[in-house]
Amino acid sequence: MMISEMQETAPLSVGESFLKSLSLLEQAHRRLHDVVKDDLERGGERSLTGVQALLIYEIGDDEAPASVLRARGAFAGTSLSYNVKKLQEGGYLIQTRSEDDKRTVTLRLTPRGLKVRDRVANLFEKQATALEPTASVRHDDLSQLNKTISRLERFWSDQIRFRL
Secondary structure (H helix, E strand, O other): OOHHHHOOOOOOOHHHHHHHHHHHHHHHHHHHHHHHHHHHHHOOOOOOOHHHHHHHHHHOOOOEEHHHHHHHOOOOOOOHHHHHHHHHHOOOEEEEEOOOOOOOEEEEEOHHHHHHHHHHHHHHHHHHHHHHHHHOOOHHHHHHHHHHHHHHHHHHHHHHHOOO
């Protein structure tokens, strides 16, 4: 056994753990985009990015106001309006403006967009069933992860809201 293996590693400080968590969250998010893009390409859909496919998934089977998607924050770091324009040009969605308030935009998927949404939904379902047997990720692990991420999101929202 090597000396470095015998030495106990000191636990990370809260600050170090926080920075590591930020890095892991960002890496996981990027990897999710890669996995979605890869699955679409395997199915012959080569014109979408992972971000665009996830946007299609978030719009869902019904109409969704663009403001709701923006408020969820799922597309921070990307231009929602740019991706909506590209998806509309590609025939994946229809964008309509409210008659009463021209600032209000509603998004609805076309049959082509619904096909992509179904493919992404099937991918997520397949992955959910494979988590425990292939990655040893159990329901309790995901519950704890969801609690922690929700707390972080609330912490960051409070930082902005209350200017902490």
